[in-house]
Amino acid sequence: MSMNLELTGKRVLVTAGTKGIGGAVAALFRQHGANVLAVARVKPEQLSPDAFVAADLTTIAGCDAVVRAVGERLGGVDSIVHVLGGSVATAGGFAALDDATWHKELSLNLFPAVRLDRALLPGMIAQGAGVIIHITSIQARLPLPESTTAYAAAKAALSTYSKSLSKEVAPKGIRVVRVAPGWVETEAAVSFVKRIAAQADTDYDGGKQIIMDSLGGIPLGRPATPLEVAQLIAFLASPRAVMITGTEYVIDGGTIPVV
Known part of the structure; x- marks a missing residue:
């Protein structure tokens, strides 16, 4: 991206930040001069230990470890990009979705964002500025009944939570935005x-x-490619998007067939 996004020196937390969309987001923010802390379960060889924290964000302990790392290594945070997510359900429709599967989907796609936001937002509010970006999915609008019902419902819950949060914290200087990729x-x-x-x-x-x-x-x-999604996210996190909050940006090549 040739536009100066004014991200130099920004402190950025990226969950699932070593592969796929998250890896592209972390790399792009670093190219723009941001100080990025990536979270995943396993550290890639190429990443400096200072730029990475190993944690299982589906657990309370894992989220707590990330919050501590943010304080120790970044001294706070300016942007949080919640990329972590995915479907753990197998095919088979509603009948294949037992309670354990539903809990897994919510533990992966909703609760990590809720927990990290709850812990890190007070610091953003104290500094009077910050950006939170939740990666949702077009599945929230276009679920596949055979295989993605629970995942789609969890992403829909994340989207609703994100909208409500944006209304609460916007007066305090915090922007909350959603990005809904299609197939990447x-x-x-x-x-x-x-x-x-x-x-x-x-x-x-x-x-x-x-x-x-x-x-x-x-x-x-x-x-889409991971970089194409990352470019949208970087713009939304930048001061160039200072008047954007509470909305969802779909990046799906036109997959959703309705307005």
Whole structure:
């Protein structure tokens, strides 16, 4: 991005910040001069220990560890980008979703953001400024009944929570924004496409087409890249977006077919 986003020196926390969208977000913020702390369960070799904290954010202890690391290494935070999420449910529709599965989806897609926001927002309020970006999903509007009901419901809960939070903290100088990606060609997505292609006895492009067809089509003809999503997130976190709060930005190549 050639635009000066004025992110130099900003203290940024990125959950799931080593791969996929989160990895692209962390890398892009660093390119713009931000001081980034990435969270994941396993540290990649290329990251400095000072730029990473290992934690399982589906647990209270893991969230507490991240809050401590923010205080010790960043001395506070200017932006939080909650990327962590994913579906743990298998196919089978509603009948396959027992209580344990529902709890797993909420523990992965909702509670980490709630816990970290609750712990870190007081510091943002004290400094009178901050940005929180929640990564939701178009699945909240376009669930796939066979396989994503619980995931979609958890992301919808995150979206509603995010909207309410934005109304509460905007008068205190804090912006809260949602980004809803469609299909993004992350490392995990590539592996999934390969499995689908093998099952259907087709090539990689054929596997991609099967997935796009299951979504009802992508008018732009392809999934997004992690960098494309990261570029949107970086803009929204920057002072260039100072009047944007409480809304959701869809980046899905036109997948959602309605207004």
